[in-house]
Amino acid sequence: MQRVTITLDDELIAELDRFMKGRGYQNRSEAIRDLARAGMQQARVETSDSGDCVAALVYVYDHTVRELAKRLADAHHHHHDLSVAAMQVHLDHASCMEVALLRGATQEVHHFAEHVIAERGVRHGRLVAVPVEVKQETHAHGKDQAKRHPHIHVRHAG
Structure with missing residues (x-):
């Protein structure tokens, strides 16, 4: 794990502290790590040109x-x-x-x-947005005869 130093204005620190208190974070590092992960995951979805x-x-x-x-x-x-x-x-x-x-x-x-x-x-x-994969699958539902239709499967973040 690496230590980094960032500078945040007082209003943003106050907002971060309120966020931490509301979510039960023990320290700012945990909160910032989770926020960074969430932001990067959303950015990957937003910048994905395929799928x-x-x-x-x-x-x-x-x-x-x-x-x-x-x-x-x-x-x-x-x-x-x-x-x-x-x-x-x-x-x-x-x-x-x-x-x-x-x-x-x-x-x-x-x-x-x-x-x-x-x-x-x-x-x-x-x-x-949630990335998905659409697959054509053949199977029966209940007593119905098997038929081919699309199923939507969530793609897992990489």
């Missing part, structure tokens, strides 16, 4: 922004091959939160998410 993924795109938008709801719906329709399902929650008189479940080529899912998040009136957006 498929399943993902949750969460975003908050102002539905009073002209035509925004229509533009978002149109985006999902234009990418119906990626959009599996969506759920919307009204937060207040103007704000809506939507959770969109996506599945497809990692690069296409990220491109779609970036497009949605960049729309004027979208206030917050985050994509959580």
